[in-house]
Amino acid sequence: QCVAVCPTGALREKRDYDRIWPLLDDKTKHVVVQVAPAVRVALGEEFNIEAGINITAKMVAALKKLGFKGVYDTNFAADMTIMEEATEFIERFTKGENLPLMTSCCPAWVNFVEKEYPENTRFISSCKSPQQIFGAMAKTYLPKKLGVDPKDVVVVSIMPCTAKKYEANREEMGRDGMKDVDIVITTREFSKMLKESGIDLLNLKDADFDNPLGESTGAGSIFGTTGGVMEAALRTAYEWVTGETLENVDVKDVRGLKGIKETTVTLNGKDINIAVASSLGNARKIMDEIKDGKSKYHFVEIMACPGGCINGAGQPYSKCDTEIVKKRMEGIYSVDSHKTIRKSHENPMVKQAYQEFFEKPNSHVAHELLHTK
Numbered sequence: 001q002c003v004a005v006c007p008t009g010a011l012r013e014k015r016d017y018d019r020i021w022p023l024l025d026d027k028t029k030h031v032v033v034q035v036a037p038a039v040r041v042a043l044g045e046e047f048n049i050e051a052g053i054n055i056t057a058k059m060v061a062a063l064k065k066l067g068f069k070g071v072y073d074t075n076f077a078a079d080m081t082i083m084e085e086a087t088e089f090i091e092r093f094t095k096g097e098n099l100p101l102m103t104s105c106c107p108a109w110v111n112f113v114e115k116e117y118p119e120n121t122r123f124i125s126s127c128k129s130p131q132q133i134f135g136a137m138a139k140t141y142l143p144k145k146l147g148v149d150p151k152d153v154v155v156v157s158i159m160p161c162t163a164k165k166y167e168a169n170r171e172e173m174g175r176d177g178m179k180d181v182d183i184v185i186t187t188r189e190f191s192k193m194l195k196e197s198g199i200d201l202l203n204l205k206d207a208d209f210d211n212p213l214g215e216s217t218g219a220g221s222i223f224g225t226t227g228g229v230m231e232a233a234l235r236t237a238y239e240w241v242t243g244e245t246l247e248n249v250d251v252k253d254v255r256g257l258k259g260i261k262e263t264t265v266t267l268n269g270k271d272i273n274i275a276v277a278s279s280l281g282n283a284r285k286i287m288d289e290i291k292d293g294k295s296k297y298h299f300v301e302i303m304a305c306p307g308g309c310i311n312g313a314g315q316p317y318s319k320c321d322t323e324i325v326k327k328r329m330e331g332i333y334s335v336d337s338h339k340t341i342r343k344s345h346e347n348p349m350v351k352q353a354y355q356e357f358f359e360k361p362n363s364h365v366a367h368e369l370l371h372t373k
């Protein structure tokens with residue numbers, strides 16, 4: 001399968017950013033934005049910068065200039081996802097129930113299972129995706145911290161993905177008449193928004209994400225590529241299960257563009273069989289094995305786009321060039337390796353969110369806001 005094609009086949013180019021301009025001018029609204037991990041290593045391509053170059057600081061500066069009241073990072077929400085999903089995995093693995101646990105970050109994959117393998121939806125993690133976890137936190141935890149009315153908060157997402165528009169509109173993604181995420185635009189739409197506003201992106205002074213939803217670890221950043229969710233989850237699960245420090249955090253077996261990658265990790269003497277697949281053709285192979293009772297896996301990551309979100313249908317057109325996808329992937333791992341903190345459970349802002357609001361992973365409130373079914 002080539003690039004820049006929505007795996008659901010249902011969604012095409014839109015101009016959803018036209019809905020953002022009037023909201024940014026509306027003084028009664030508190031408009032915040034989150035940016036997905038894969039956007040920062042591809043956005044530059046729309047401005048003649050080489051694929052894979054991380055332009056986070058310029059991108060954040062541009063969003064502040066556009067007038068967003070808070071500029072936050074989906075990578076932070078990815079760290080929250082790991083807290084919930086690693087807990088869920090350890091619980092299911094210990095009980096031997098509903099295995100393999102399958103990741104839930106990719107809405108095109110979730111949609112695929114619901115339609116093609118409805119009897120197997122129980123394997124999918126109940127965690128919302130990072131986009132939706134961010135939205136749920138931005139409408140509950142954030143307003144409490146900032147003293148604003150949740151009804152005035154508007155959540156905008158910048159995603160590499162057209163299927164994320166569909167995910168944000170699913171009826172279970174919100175509460176009390178409020179959606180977790182109000183408007184989703186793609187990397188390409190964002191680049192058009194910047195060009196139309198006349199912002200000279202590359203000459204802006206660097207800026208940092210806002211907090212409390214802006215600080216992230218290396219683990220959160222690798223969600224943007226195939227294998228990243230699994231690697232991030234293993235970094236945390238290893239330390240929680242063994243009680244030991246994981247010195248070398250790189251899980252190289254799950255990296256790269258191969259369609260299905262496998263490895264086995266031993267935790268406290270127990271083998272955990274792992275698979276990481278990208279593209280729905282490869283997902284089907286894994287699902288058919290499960291259906292036939294032949295699967296040996298305990299934990300599976302699936303992303304619908306070949307290579308993961310770096311190759312999403314909302315990214316700059318890469319003309320089916322695998323080299324561009326590889327460069328974006330290298331960019332993602334470079335973001336990870338340059339972070340001081342590379343494990344989700346060590347993110348100080350994540351710890352604070354649990355202390356102040358969510359109590360602990362998989363708590364009642366966490367289930368209410370950060371999980372779905």
Ligand code: SF4
Pocket residue numbers: 007105106107108109160161162163164303304305308309310311312313
């Ligand atoms: Fe969207 Fe990422 Fe899934 Fe592609 S792999 S459909 S970009 S979430």
